[in-house]
Amino acid sequence: MSEKLLEVRNLNVRLKKSGETLVKDISFSMEKGQTLGIIGESGSGKTMTGKALLRLLNPRVFETGGEALFCGRNLLALHEDEFRSLRGKALSMIMQNPMTAFAPMTRIGKQLTVTLSAHLAIGKKEAYERALRALRDVNLHQAEKIMRSYPHELSGGMLQRAMIALALMLRPKLIIADEATSSVDAISEEMILEEFMKIRAQGISLLIVTHDFGVAAALADHILVMKDGCIMEQGTARSIFHAPRHEYTKELMDASVLAEVNNHAQSF
Numbered sequence: 001m002s003e004k005l006l007e008v009r010n011l012n013v014r015l016k017k018s019g020e021t022l023v024k025d026i027s028f029s030m031e032k033g034q035t036l037g038i039i040g041e042s043g044s045g046k047t048m049t050g051k052a053l054l055r056l057l058n059p060r061v062f063e064t065g066g067e068a069l070f071c072g073r074n075l076l077a078l079h080e081d082e083f084r085s086l087r088g089k090a091l092s093m094i095m096q097n098p099m100t101a102f103a104p105m106t107r108i109g110k111q112l113t114v115t116l117s118a119h120l121a122i123g124k125k126e127a128y129e130r131a132l133r134a135l136r137d138v139n140l141h142q143a144e145k146i147m148r149s150y151p152h153e154l155s156g157g158m159l160q161r162a163m164i165a166l167a168l169m170l171r172p173k174l175i176i177a178d179e180a181t182s183s184v185d186a187i188s189e190e191m192i193l194e195e196f197m198k199i200r201a202q203g204i205s206l207l208i209v210t211h212d213f214g215v216a217a218a219l220a221d222h223i224l225v226m227k228d229g230c231i232m233e234q235g236t237a238r239s240i241f242h243a244p245r246h247e248y249t250k251e252l253m254d255a256s257v258l259a260e261v262n263n264h265a266q267s268f
């Protein structure tokens with residue numbers, strides 16, 4: 001029998017001040033090893049959904065309701081300490097802007113080793129060796145040099161890979177990736193997609209937030225389509241791509257194909 005990894009029930013996000021609801025009682029679930037793509041146009045509530053699950057929304061601004069059971073524990077209700085020990089270890093994230101994942105004034109190596117030491121009972125040398133291995137695993141060959149570098153000394157694509165290394169280091173059960181390829185060039189995008197494919201092959205579940213049908217098509221086995229904070233449709237990638245039921249999904253797919261063609265045309 002398949003094992004539930006994440007079960008989201010009636011998740012909602014509201015702006016405290018205006019009372020506006022940005023995510024409207026959405027429900028979905030993920031099985032172990034599954035890759036789910038959340039797709040929708042700008043402003044549809046994809047990022048809010050990912051951030052709500054990771055508890056990254058400022059509680060002074062946003063109110064989050066509903067349940068998000070991760071391995072049976074409600075992420076939204078866990079005590080801060082419990083949640084912190086889960087985030088990074090069992091649950092990690094890859095964001096659109098890798099600069100937000102790293103502290104700007106601390107060398108990459110220090111950030112990786114501190115993360116490892118915070119979660120595992122290992123010494124400094126072991127942490128250093130593991131961090132090096134994690135960087136090499138994502139094809140960052142000059143790993144020693146990268147360990148000595150500050151975030152601003154790396155290219156966008158390299159930093160994105162370093163962030164993937166950081167996310168993978170503790171062998172999480174689930175990685176939430178938000179527009180992870182949006183801020184890099186086409187070559188880096190291709191490489192990052194390859195890294196995601198490797199992550200999938202290791203049986204780690206992925207929740208991919210993207211506006212790009214191409215990214216979702218390359219990676220996801222299940223798709224959830226969002227609009228105005230609601231789920232318009234969800235199902236296997238095959239069913240969504242081959243027989244979309246909703247007009248909005250068709251429009252999104254057409255827009256994505258058009259963008260792809262335009263990108264291609266610009267490269268000539």
Ligand SMILES: Nc1ncnc2c1ncn2[C@@H]1O[C@H](COP(=O)(O)OP(=O)(O)OP(=O)(O)O)[C@@H](O)[C@H]1O
Pocket residue numbers: 015022040041042043044045046047048049211
């Ligand atoms: N800090 C904020 N304060 C108030 N409203 C916000 C804030 N951030 C986002 N929103 C609103 O929440 C809604 C959902 O935004 P969200 O960022 O989740 O969209 P998205 O689907 O991820 O789009 P994009 O791909 O452009 O990031 C939008 O209407 C947006 O204007």
